[in-house]
Amino acid sequence: MMKSPEEVSTTAALCTIGRVFNYSNEHFVIDVLGESTNQRFIHRFANMFATLKIVPDILDEVKTTIKSDPYLRTVQEDIEKGRTTPEFSLDDERVLKYKGRICVPETESLDIRHRLMKEAHTTAYSIHPGSTKMYHDLKKLYWWRGMKADIAKFVSKCLNCQKVKVERQKPAGLLQPLPEPTWKWDCITMDFVTGLPLTPRVVDAVWRSTFYFKVLGRIAESYGYNIEVQAAFHPRCTGQSECTIQILEDMLRACVIDFKGSWDEKLPLIEFAYNNSYQATIQMSPYEALYGRKCRTPLFWNEIGERSIVGPEFVEETCRVVDIIKERVRTAQNRQKQYADTRRRDLEFAVGDKAFLKVSPMRGLKWFRQKEKLSPRYVGPYEF
Known part of the structure; x- marks a missing residue:
C-alpha cells in the first residue's frame, strides 16, 4: 500500500492491538485491561500502539x-x-x-x-x-x-547509505611517495606513541599537545623551520614516522621479553640497534649514511685509523654518497609505488565536488556522542 494525500488516519485501540499480538491468549488481555495497573500496562507496551491508514490501492x-x-x-x-x-x-x-x-x-x-x-x-x-x-x-x-x-x-x-556502508572496492588514490630529502637532516618527522605501560620512575613534565605545539612553534620560528602538521591515523601522509614507530615497537617488545626490566631503560639500546642496522631502501645503515662508516660493535669491530681524505675531498666524497643514497631511495619508491598502485584506483576531484570524510579507523574517538561501534563510518559531505 502506498500513501497519498487522500489518506485517512485512525488510531487502533489497545484492546484490538492486544488481541492481535495475543490471539492465542485472549483472556490475558481482558484481565490486564480490567486491572488497576492499566496505565502501567499502556506505558510498558506503548510500542503496540499503531496508526491504521486507509490509502488508495x-x-x-x-x-x-x-x-x-x-x-x-x-x-x-x-x-x-x-x-x-x-x-x-x-x-x-x-x-x-x-x-x-x-x-x-x-x-x-x-x-x-x-x-x-x-x-x-x-x-x-x-x-x-x-x-x-x-x-x-x-x-x-x-x-x-x-x-x-x-x-x-x-x-x-542515498545519504545514509554513503555514511554507514562499507566500501567494497579498491582504496581510492594512487600512492604518492614522500619527497626526496636533498641533504642530511633536511626533513625531520615526529610522532607521539601513546598507551605504553607506566614506568617506575616519574618524570614531571608537561606534554599536552596544546602546550607542546606552542613551544615547538617558537623553536621553529627561531631557527627558520617550517612545520607541516599531518592528519592522525593517516599513514599515507606520515608514512616515514608510522613505519619507523611500528618497527621500534616490535623491537621494544622483543627487548623487554629477552632482558626484562622497564621498557624505558631499553630505549637507548633500541635507538642504537635501529640506527646501526641495514636498511633495504638505502642499502646501508642510517649511521653509515650519516657518518660514512658503520658503528663499531662487539660483532663488527674494526680499527679506525687516520682519515685519508680531508677538506674538499671529504666534501666531494660526502656529496657522492648522498647522490647514491638519493638514487637508491628513488628506486625503492618507484618499486613500492608500482606494487601499491596495482591494489588501488585513481580518483580525482575538482573544485566544487563533494566528498565524505572517513572517521571509522580512529579508535577511541567518539563522534556525535554516540558509541564508537554505532557511529557513522563517514561524515560530510564536504565541498572542495
Whole structure:
C-alpha cells in the first residue's frame, strides 16, 4: 500500500492491538485491561500502539496514470484492439502486466516509481538494502523500463547509505611517495606513541599537545623551520614516522621479553640497534649514511685509523654518497609505488565536488556522542 494525500488516519485501540499480538491468549488481555495497573500496562507496551491508514490501492493509481506513459499506453491500446503480445497482458482488473508483474508508468505529477523505491529502501521493513537486493525485491511484483538502472541510481544517492556502508572496492588514490630529502637532516618527522605501560620512575613534565605545539612553534620560528602538521591515523601522509614507530615497537617488545626490566631503560639500546642496522631502501645503515662508516660493535669491530681524505675531498666524497643514497631511495619508491598502485584506483576531484570524510579507523574517538561501534563510518559531505 502506498500513501497519498487522500489518506485517512485512525488510531487502533489497545484492546484490538492486544488481541492481535495475543490471539492465542485472549483472556490475558481482558484481565490486564480490567486491572488497576492499566496505565502501567499502556506505558510498558506503548510500542503496540499503531496508526491504521486507509490509502488508495497502488493498482488504482497505476490504472489512472497508465495513459501518461506513451510507451505503456501504446501497449495497452494494442492489447485492447486484439493485438496480443507474448510478454504483456491485461488482468481482470484491467491492469497492464509484463510477464505477470505490474507495469509502473512514468509520470510527472505522481511519481509512483520513486515512491516504490523509497518504500523498498528507507522504511523500517527494508532498512537500506543494496541495489541488487532492492532490485530483486521489487522485480517480483513490479516492472518498468530501465528499472535496474533507476534502482542503482536511487541507492547511490542515498545519504545514509554513503555514511554507514562499507566500501567494497579498491582504496581510492594512487600512492604518492614522500619527497626526496636533498641533504642530511633536511626533513625531520615526529610522532607521539601513546598507551605504553607506566614506568617506575616519574618524570614531571608537561606534554599536552596544546602546550607542546606552542613551544615547538617558537623553536621553529627561531631557527627558520617550517612545520607541516599531518592528519592522525593517516599513514599515507606520515608514512616515514608510522613505519619507523611500528618497527621500534616490535623491537621494544622483543627487548623487554629477552632482558626484562622497564621498557624505558631499553630505549637507548633500541635507538642504537635501529640506527646501526641495514636498511633495504638505502642499502646501508642510517649511521653509515650519516657518518660514512658503520658503528663499531662487539660483532663488527674494526680499527679506525687516520682519515685519508680531508677538506674538499671529504666534501666531494660526502656529496657522492648522498647522490647514491638519493638514487637508491628513488628506486625503492618507484618499486613500492608500482606494487601499491596495482591494489588501488585513481580518483580525482575538482573544485566544487563533494566528498565524505572517513572517521571509522580512529579508535577511541567518539563522534556525535554516540558509541564508537554505532557511529557513522563517514561524515560530510564536504565541498572542495
